Amino acid sequence: MSARAEPPFPRPGSSLALAIAAAGPKRAALQAWAAWWHEVSRIPYSVSDASVGERKLAWWAQAVSNGFSKAPQHPLLQAVMGASTSAELADVPPMPLWASQIQGLETLLQQTRWLDTAALDQHMNQTTAAACAGAAWVLGGRSDAAQDAAIALGLGLRRAHILARLGQDAHAGWLHIPVDMLQQHDVRAHEFLRPGPDAPTPAMLALMAAWQADVVNRLSAAMAQLATLPSPERQALRPLRILTRLTLLLMQDLAEQNYPVVRQRISVGPWRKIWATWLTR
Numbered sequence: 001m002s003a004r005a006e007p008p009f010p011r012p013g014s015s016l017a018l019a020i021a022a023a024g025p026k027r028a029a030l031q032a033w034a035a036w037w038h039e040v041s042r043i044p045y046s047v048s049d050a051s052v053g054e055r056k057l058a059w060w061a062q063a064v065s066n067g068f069s070k071a072p073q074h075p076l077l078q079a080v081m082g083a084s085t086s087a088e089l090a091d092v093p094p095m096p097l098w099a100s101q102i103q104g105l106e107t108l109l110q111q112t113r114w115l116d117t118a119a120l121d122q123h124m125n126q127t128t129a130a131a132c133a134g135a136a137w138v139l140g141g142r143s144d145a146a147q148d149a150a151i152a153l154g155l156g157l158r159r160a161h162i163l164a165r166l167g168q169d170a171h172a173g174w175l176h177i178p179v180d181m182l183q184q185h186d187v188r189a190h191e192f193l194r195p196g197p198d199a200p201t202p203a204m205l206a207l208m209a210a211w212q213a214d215v216v217n218r219l220s221a222a223m224a225q226l227a228t229l230p231s232p233e234r235q236a237l238r239p240l241r242i243l244t245r246l247t248l249l250l251m252q253d254l255a256e257q258n259y260p261v262v263r264q265r266i267s268v269g270p271w272r273k274i275w276a277t278w279l280t281r
Contacts, residue, residue, distance in 0.1 A: 015246040019239040032079035093134035100130040114178040129154030140236035149225035156218035208259040
């Protein structure tokens with residue numbers, strides 16, 4: 001019997017695929033960076049023993065470090081770094097962004113809950129925000145303002161991801177909504193992890209509505225930051241703007257459908273995605 005084939009990344013028609021497709025001459029480089037990020041990001045979710053995940057992440061940390069001084073051996077690193085010549089490395093996201101991602105995933109191996117919003121924000125800064133900063137770098141957004149806007153987008157995109165996958169993650173034993181927000185809305189963790197027949201309750205709906213409003217505010221503010229960039233950087237970061245616009249559409253749909261994410265995952269229809277992508281272009 002043949003091994004089960006890995007699904008393509010990014011999934012055809014997904015928001016990420018549409019965003020990467022808009023990268024023009026930087027498409028291959030952005031695809032390579034996203035593929036590496038995806039590969040390491042799924043490690044905490046794919047291992048049952050934290051020590052195995054730690055060894056995998058340690059291997060990646062060493063492989064990335066080596067790649068900045070000599071030609072990398074792994075195909076994913078080769079796709080991002082090439083042969084690691086000085087000219088090629090100038091277009092590669094700086095080493096701290098790679099290290100930040102790996103460090104954040106090491107933390108995720110040790111915990112499936114967050115005590116407070118500050119701890120979650122720190123984790124998101126280390127992971128998704130760093131990934132978006134790296135994407136901006138690959139695309140040519142390397143000024144402090146462009147990097148700050150990308151980081152802000154990363155924080156909002158990760159929060160949107162948490163809400164959209166709430167039920168799916170809970171089914172696997174993960175709950176990324178911090179304890180302080182659960183307490184603020186008088187919701188217990190088990191109500192998401194093992195939802196009863198009455199779920200989502202009014203308290204759960206109020207929590208999700210507050211979370212969605214925060215996501216929309218964060219992403220709208222980050223888009224405003226992008227709008228202030230010089231035209232060359234603003235145009236270069238079009239893939240990030242597309243990804244954000246599609247995420248805002250998803251947040252709108254979740255609110256209109258009264259947050260069915262406890263029991264199912266929803267997505268924006270393909271034609272609405274294509275239309276929104278075209279408008280953002």
